[in-house]
Amino acid sequence: xxxxxxxxxxxxxxxxxxxxxxxxxxxxxxxxxxxxxxxxxxxxxxxxxxxxxxxxxxxxxxxxxxxxxxxxxxxxxxxxxxxxxxxxxxxxxxxxxxxxxxxxxxxxxxxxxxxxxxxxxxxxxxxxxxxxxxx
Numbered sequence: 001x002x003x004x005x006x007x008x009x010x011x012x013x014x015x016x017x018x019x020x021x022x023x024x025x026x027x028x029x030x031x032x033x034x035x036x037x038x039x040x041x042x043x044x045x046x047x048x049x050x051x052x053x054x055x056x057x058x059x060x061x062x063x064x065x066x067x068x069x070x071x072x073x074x075x076x077x078x079x080x081x082x083x084x085x086x087x088x089x090x091x092x093x094x095x096x097x098x099x100x101x102x103x104x105x106x107x108x109x110x111x112x113x114x115x116x117x118x119x120x121x122x123x124x125x126x127x128x129x130x131x132x133x134x135x
Contacts, residue, residue: 003027003052003118005036014113017068017123017130025114035099038110046099051111054092056120058085059134068123068130070108073098082132083108 006012011024023040027049036047059066069081077083086097086107097111098104112132115121123132 003049005114005118008037011037011039012114012117014110014117016109017070017112017125018127019125023110025110030099036111036114040110043103044100045103045106045110047107047111048093048097048099050093051086051097051107052115052118052120054097055082055085055111055115056134058091059121059132062134065124065131065133068108068112068132070106073102073105075105077108081108082112086111 006026008026008028011026013022013024015022023038025036025038027034028037034049036049038045038047067081069078069083071077071083077087085091087095089095096104097107112121112123116123119135121132121134124130
C-alpha cells in the first residue's frame with residue numbers, strides 16, 4: 001500500500017500524542033525495502049513501513065481504543081498496549097518494528113500520529129495515557 005508520508009526534502013511534520021513536541025516523518029529506501037524515517041530533534045529512528053498496515057489491521061480486529069504505552073527500547077512496557085504489540089514476537093513482523101538497535105522503542109509515540117494523519121486511526125491527545133483506535 002502506498003502512503004503520502006513525505007520525502008527527506010519534504011517530510012511530514014507531526015506532533016506527539018500529547019501535542020507537546022514536533023517531529024518529522026518520511027519514507028526512504030534501505031536496500032530494496034521502503035522504511036519510515038522518524039526525525040526527533042537530532043535523533044533518527046527507523047521503522048518497518050509494514051507497521052502501518054499491520055497495526056491498522058490489529059486495531060480493526062481489536063475493535064476498541066487501545067492504550068499507546070510508549071517507552072524506550074530498554075524499558076519494559078505495559079502488556080496490551082500499542083508499544084507492547086510493536087515489540088511482540090506474535091505480531092505479523094515477528095518482533096520489533098523499530099529497525100535501529102538501541103532506538104527501536106517509542107513505537108507508541110511516533111507511529112500513532114502518523115496513522116492519524118493518514119486517516120487510518122483516531123488518537124487521543126491528553127497529557128498522559130493516550131489511546132488510539134482504527135478508523
